[in-house]
């Protein structure tokens with residue numbers, strides 16, 4: 593089979609488009625994982641990731657070889673063991689994944705369930721915390737399955753008041769939405785490279801606060817053991833053969849983040865999202881979450897009654913070369929998931945996508961205002 597030879601506009605829930613600079617970085621000459629030229633690159637990436645997380649003093653930050661799920665497993669495997677109690681906020685598909693994974697690592701899990709499409713009310717978390725003792729409060733900051741941003745700042749504050757570690761999925765927020773790990777008192781946070789940061793998938797950021805480092809368990813996983821990972825990232829011992837092209841690409845992507853400035857990058861995502869919401873309104877379309885609870889990076893767009901959602905996605909892909917995502921779980925068939933993140937968050941993409949959506953909806957027999 594030939595490799596793909598044409599660009600496709602990636603506006604689904606991830607991966608996001610990769611810029612020409614990041615693409616070029618992938619092709620730099622290879623180096624081994626302990627090469628003297630690799631070492632400063634890894635140091636650079638650690639420092640830049642800590643800045644992108646806005647991690648606090650004494651945090652340990654690195655990128656796990658693997659996708660966001662590998663970083664999730666690293667986060668969980670190093671603070672979870674039988675006997676530890678976790679309270680998990682579940683407002684969508686990825687909250688469910690937290691429940692599953694924490695359970696697999698032996699935690700006793702209790703859940704606070706919220707409506708899919710709404711942010712959790714922190715009062716619900718407060719009430720659950722007052723009913724028992726918990727070691728961990730786990731929450732998805734940016735719930736990609738519903739397009740909702742959970743109130744992380746308030747949840748982390750409550751967890752601190754109850755002396756629990758806050759463990760956070762920031763897969764769809766890092767680099768795209770305000771995230772202040774140190775200032776908000778988040779203890780363990782993981783993300784991915786292929787969304788807000790604009791690199792290919794495969795090297796996933798994770799950070800542990802000083803408080804979390806004091807509460808590590810004896811990790812049952814070899815690959816995801818934080819101490820072994822730090823042996824490699826900091827102490828230069830062999831642990832695994834990190835992919836040089838992915839290191840180059842992440843380095844280039846983080847350089848782009850720093851050159852733009854993190855606050856400016858968040859602002860770009862906000863204003864592109866707002867333009868898209870106006871364009872959707874013009875097409876007679878609306879978002880699932882209410883204003884104030886929406887992600888800027890991922891738009892959960894309601895499928896109008898009578899429209900076959902898969903037919904619209906297929907038409908966008910076949911005729912316009914644009915990828916958007918389908919709904920997951922109970923939202924399958926009811927929403928499209930449209931990502932405007934990383935280098936894909938541009939006004940040009942908003943207008944290209946709005947035109948393409950108008951064409952696809954008309955093709956699906958849906959009159960457009």
Ligand SMILES: Cc1ncc(COP(=O)(O)O)c(C=O)c1O
Pocket residue numbers: 605606659660661662664686732734735736737761763764784793
């Ligand atoms: C919120 C959230 N968590 C975890 C993941 C898993 O990440 P990955 O697919 O990179 O393993 C995703 C993927 O989209 C996600 O959106």
